Amino acid sequence: MTLKLDAHPTGRHFLQIPGPSPVPDRILRAMSLPTIDHRGPEFGALGLAVLSGIREVFQTRQPVVIYPSSGTGAWEAALANTLSPGDTVLMYETGQFAALWARLATRLGLRPEILAWDGEDAVLPQAPSWRRGVQAEMIEARLRRDSERTIKAVCVVHNETSTGVTSDVAAVRRAIDAAGHPALLMVDTISGLASADYRHDEWGVDVTISGSQKGLMLPPGIGFNALSPRALEASKTAGLPRSYWAWDEIVEMNRDGYWPYTPNTNLLYGLHESLAMLKEEGLPQVFARHQRWAGGVRAAVTAWGLPIQCADPAVYSPVLTGVITPPGVDADALRQLIHQRFDLSLGTGLGKLKGRMFRIGHLGDSNDLTLLATLAGCEMGLKLAGVALAGSGVQAAMDFFGKQS
Numbered sequence: 292m293t294l295k296l297d298a299h300p301t302g303r304h305f306l307q308i309p310g311p312s313p314v315p316d317r318i319l320r321a322m323s324l325p326t327i328d329h330r331g332p333e334f335g336a337l338g339l340a341v342l343s344g345i346r347e348v349f350q351t352r353q354p355v356v357i358y359p360s361s362g363t364g365a366w367e368a369a370l371a372n373t374l375s376p377g378d379t380v381l382m383y384e385t386g387q388f389a390a391l392w393a394r395l396a397t398r399l400g401l402r403p404e405i406l407a408w409d410g411e412d413a414v415l416p417q418a419p420s421w422r423r424g425v426q427a428e429m430i431e432a433r434l435r436r437d438s439e440r441t442i443k444a445v446c447v448v449h450n451e452t453s454t455g456v457t458s459d460v461a462a463v464r465r466a467i468d469a470a471g472h473p474a475l476l477m478v479d480t481i482s483g484l485a486s487a488d489y490r491h492d493e494w495g496v497d498v499t500i501s502g503s504q505k506g507l508m509l510p511p512g513i514g515f516n517a518l519s520p521r522a523l524e525a526s527k528t529a530g531l532p533r534s535y536w537a538w539d540e541i542v543e544m545n546r547d548g549y550w551p552y553t554p555n556t557n558l559l560y561g562l563h564e565s566l567a568m569l570k571e572e573g574l575p576q577v578f579a580r581h582q583r584w585a586g587g588v589r590a591a592v593t594a595w596g597l598p599i600q601c602a603d604p605a606v607y608s609p610v611l612t613g614v615i616t617p618p619g620v621d622a623d624a625l626r627q628l629i630h631q632r633f634d635l636s637l638g639t640g641l642g643k644l645k646g647r648m649f650r651i652g653h654l655g656d657s658n659d660l661t662l663l664a665t666l667a668g669c670e671m672g673l674k675l676a677g678v679a680l681a682g683s684g685v686q687a688a689m690d691f692f693g694k695q696s
């Protein structure tokens with residue numbers, strides 16, 4: 292079978308899934324430079340530059356470990372470096388990614404205890420906690436009851452990519468402190484980093500996990516762990532086996548800009564370029580741009596009369612928006628139709644939400660007009676699928692983007 296990866300119709304494909312995100316041409320060009328000796332002098336300079344630049348994006352002064360891996364690898368690294376077999380970890384289920392991280396923890400020999408909001412939700416009664424952020428008071432209450440201190444870590448997802456809901460990480464830190472509990476705080480911001488505001492040091496996070504192919508606008512293939520002094524301390528006595536993921540050798544060799552094994556050289560060129568782009572624009576401006584895009588997309592969804600997945604306006608994701616389809620409308624059939632007719636890829640409903648929602652990514656190499664085209668593709672597809680819309684989302688988004696600057 293021949294793979295025809297360039298067999299798209301004319302014009303650019305619209306990759307509006309919430310990761311991998313569209314990669315800016317500047318980054319693709321940077322990645323096309325020749326691969327160099329990963330033990331040579333030029334490489335050390337590149338290594339030092341990206342290791343220093345990435346700290347600014349995590350808003351940390353602590354070491355950030357860079358792996359040639361997917362985000363899942365970085366999840367495993369965070370747990371394997373700090374915990375011991377049989378340890379209990381408190382994991383809050385905001386969606387499919389939180390659930391997958393808990394499954395990974397089980398496979399590593401840890402004991403995840405799952406917390407999830409179980410209030411009433413008329414729109415998605417089967418998954419009420421998948422429409423809201425982490426409820427920090429539930430974490431505080433659970434930790435207060437843990438008088439034996441058996442819980443070794445609290446794990447939360449900052450930007451839940453399966454739903455389009457963020458969580459208040461600072462509130463989770465306050466909850467742990469209010470309970471006077473020593474558990475480590477681990478946060479997944481695989482899709483949030485560099486698009487949604489994230490503050491590793493200020494929020495008191497012990498390990499932050501991220502990846503390259505979402506907010507950072509790079510292709511897949513880099514995983515990150517941002518550390519804290521407490522996490523490094525825990526890694527000295529943690530009993531889970533690890534070798535490839537072990538922080539100690541990597542942090543040691545990173546002092547000179549090198550790695551114990553071969554890092555993904557060309558992706559690091561891409562990271563270097565991504566960091567330069569973020570610095571040129573300024574992180575506050577980057578975050579505001581994504582908030583604005585999200586506002587325009589939500590204006591469209593609201594005008595269509597469809598529910599936004601996130602039920603709490605305080606925690607709308609700036610990175611993606613989940614749209615719930617009316618009962619009886621198969622969201623995956625709709626996505627397929629939109630893909631065939633308009634060459635536009637939208638995110639699928641994951642796990643409990645399969646077939647009930649689709650996700651619009653507003654991250655990576657986008658702008659007001661790519662988002663308007665994306666919304667036009669959605670609107671035409673919804674009409675073709677026979678969905679009765681309350682009004683034009685495209686018009687609402689034009690009004691939004693046309694007015695605000």
Ligand SMILES: *Cc1c(COP(=O)(O)O)cnc(C)c1O
Pocket residue numbers: 310361362363364388448450451452479480481482502505511
């Ligand atoms: C994408 C994603 C992951 C998984 O990352 P991979 O690179 O696919 O392994 C985990 N958590 C979140 C929040 C994600 O968005």
